Amino acid sequence: MDNLKEHLNxxxxxxxxxxxxxxxxxxxxxxxxIEKSEQDEQANRVFTTSEVKERLNQWVK
Structure with a gap:
């Protein structure tokens, strides 16, 4: 709730x-x-560009 107030301000x-x-x-x-992305980054729920390319190559086969 505090973040909502900050965002609105x-x-x-x-x-x-x-x-x-x-x-x-x-x-x-x-x-x-932006807040969700920052939380994902802090929780290490992100991929590097090379990881994304590798996964994409696997999906596109």
């Missing part, structure tokens, strides 16, 4: 008079994706 600071609710949703989704 960050977004609120970037709003302009032309900002729409859709803009807020897009920014919130982006920040959530």
């Amino acid at each position: 960050t977004i609120a600071g970037q709003l302009t008079p032309d900002s729409t609710l859709e803009d807020v949703y897009e920014q919130l989704a982006l920040l959530a994706d």
